[in-house]
Amino acid sequence: MPRILIYILVMAVVTYLIRMLPIVLLRKEIKNKTIRSFLYYVPYVTLSVMTFPAIISSTDNMISGITGFIVASFLAFRGKSLLFVASGASITVLICELIIRFI
Amino acid sequence: MNKTERITYLKNGIKDGIPIALGYLAVAFSLGIQAKNAGINAFYASLMSLLNVTSAGQFAAIGIIAVSGGMGELALSQLIINLRYMLMSCSLSQKIPGDTKLGTRLLMSFGITDEIFGISIGQKSYHPVYTLGAMLVAIPGWTIGTGLGVICGNILPGLIVSALSIALYGMFLAIIIPPAKTDKSVAGAVIIAMITSFVFSVTPVLKEISAGNRVIILTLIISFIFAVLFPISDEDNETPDREGGQA
Numbered sequence: 001m002p003r004i005l006i007y008i009l010v011m012a013v014v015t016y017l018i019r020m021l022p023i024v025l026l027r028k029e030i031k032n033k034t035i036r037s038f039l040y041y042v043p044y045v046t047l048s049v050m051t052f053p054a055i056i057s058s059t060d061n062m063i064s065g066i067t068g069f070i071v072a073s074f075l076a077f078r079g080k081s082l083l084f085v086a087s088g089a090s091i092t093v094l095i096c097e098l099i100i101r102f103i
Numbered sequence: 104m105n106k107t108e109r110i111t112y113l114k115n116g117i118k119d120g121i122p123i124a125l126g127y128l129a130v131a132f133s134l135g136i137q138a139k140n141a142g143i144n145a146f147y148a149s150l151m152s153l154l155n156v157t158s159a160g161q162f163a164a165i166g167i168i169a170v171s172g173g174m175g176e177l178a179l180s181q182l183i184i185n186l187r188y189m190l191m192s193c194s195l196s197q198k199i200p201g202d203t204k205l206g207t208r209l210l211m212s213f214g215i216t217d218e219i220f221g222i223s224i225g226q227k228s229y230h231p232v233y234t235l236g237a238m239l240v241a242i243p244g245w246t247i248g249t250g251l252g253v254i255c256g257n258i259l260p261g262l263i264v265s266a267l268s269i270a271l272y273g274m275f276l277a278i279i280i281p282p283a284k285t286d287k288s289v290a291g292a293v294i295i296a297m298i299t300s301f302v303f304s305v306t307p308v309l310k311e312i313s314a315g316n317r318v319i320i321l322t323l324i325i326s327f328i329f330a331v332l333f334p335i336s337d338e339d340n341e342t343p344d345r346e347g348g349q350a
Contacts, residue, residue: 003171004143004147004168005147005150006174007164007167007168007174007177008147008150008151008154008155009154010174010177010178010181011151011155011160011161011164011177011178011181012151012154012155014178014181014182014185015155015157015160015181015185015188016212016213018181018182018185018186018188018189018192019185019188019189019191019192019212019213019215020192020208020209020212020213021189021192022189022192022193022196023192023195023196023199023208023211023212023215024205024208024209024212026193026196026197027196027201028201029197029201030197033334033335034330034331034334035330036197036334036335037329037330037331037333037334037335038326038327038330039190039193039194039197039326040194040330040335041288041289041292041325041326041329041330042190042191042193042194042322042326043191043194043220043221043224043278043279044279044282044283044289044292044293044296045292045293045296045321045322045325045326045329046187046190046191046217046318046322047217047221047275047278047279048279048292048293048294048296048297048300049296049297049299049300049317049318049321049322050217050275050318051272051275051276051279051297052296052297052300052301053297053300053301053304054272055269055272055276058268058269058271058272059265059266059268059269060261060262060265061265064265065269068269068272068273069272069276072269072272072273072276072277073276073280075273075277076273076276076277076279076280076281077280077281077284079281080277081277082119082122082123082222082274082277082278083121083122084277085273085274085276085277086122086125086126086270086271086273086274086277087122087270087273088273089269089270089272089273089276090266090267090269090270090273091266093265093266093268093269094262094263094266097262097265097266098262
């Protein structure tokens with residue numbers, strides 16, 4: 001078996017077990033209030049940490065990144081859909097970088 | 104749950120999975136370029152994406168594979184970087200109906216990524232079929248994007264790649280901001296998470312911590328503090344569609 005295939009299988013198994021075990025083993029509703037509250041906050045904190053400040057350096061130019069961040073936050077605050085917010089951010093970055101190029 | 108309802112959940116999942124697939128296409132594209140530089144061909148790069156579906160994990164793995172690192176090191180890197188999926192899986196296990204079949208659990212858990220988890224946990228009325236629908240479009244997007252990145256990485260203009268790269272983050276914001284409007288403690292958690300994340304990224308020593316580990320450390324600490332200080336009330340319990348009968 002090629003070594004690259006072994007690499008891929010090793011990482012696939014580890015990653016799958018991490019995802020699979022809790023959902024298969026945790027059959028009952030967790031009663032403990034602190035644990036329930038903890039799990040309630042986890043997704044929001046995780047996504048926040050991953051988004052900021054990474055979003056600012058995700059594009060070629062920090063100005064377009066910051067502008068995209070502000071526009072996306074505004075659209076999300078207005079309750080727009082995932083697709084709308086995502087494309088709004090992309091189009092903002094595109095316009096920003098075009099402007100930067102021609103200044 | 105009847106067949107029509109199931110199809111509705113599936114359709115909703117596919118619909119919400121489309122922006123994810125588009126974002127994945129862009130991110131996977133750059134992943135493909137990395138894979139190519141590490142000497143991985145389009146077939147193996149796509150296979151890696153199909154079987155792993157984890158951006159941060161794969162980025163790290165490609166680095167290890169490029170220098171022919173050890174299997175143990177690779178396994179440990181995946182364990183640490185992807186540990187957040189375990190937290191997400193725990194969280195999702197509380198949202199799915201208690202009578203969800205083993206097969207469904209085995210299948211849906213394969214698709215727990217940041218984005219698919221995000222849209223799943225954000226659903227008011229949720230069924231695992233929704234997650235499967237999202238996986239149906241998002242995973243091919245991730246896989247195909249990787250292959251395309253290896254094959255034609257340098258064709259797409261940088262301007263387009265740059266614009267597409269922010270799409271995923273825009274989607275994250277669309278997931279976390281609306282609930283933060285109605286729940287003050289979520290808003291507090293979001294703001295503090297972003298501030299500390301920023302501090303971690305610029306402070307000497309702290310900034311040496313990898314992005315994956317930063318996510319784990321801050322998620323554990325901040326979520327725990329908020330759970331103790333601002334526990335959810337029973338009305339907040341986000342599992343209204345769970346089959347009634349706790350004894």
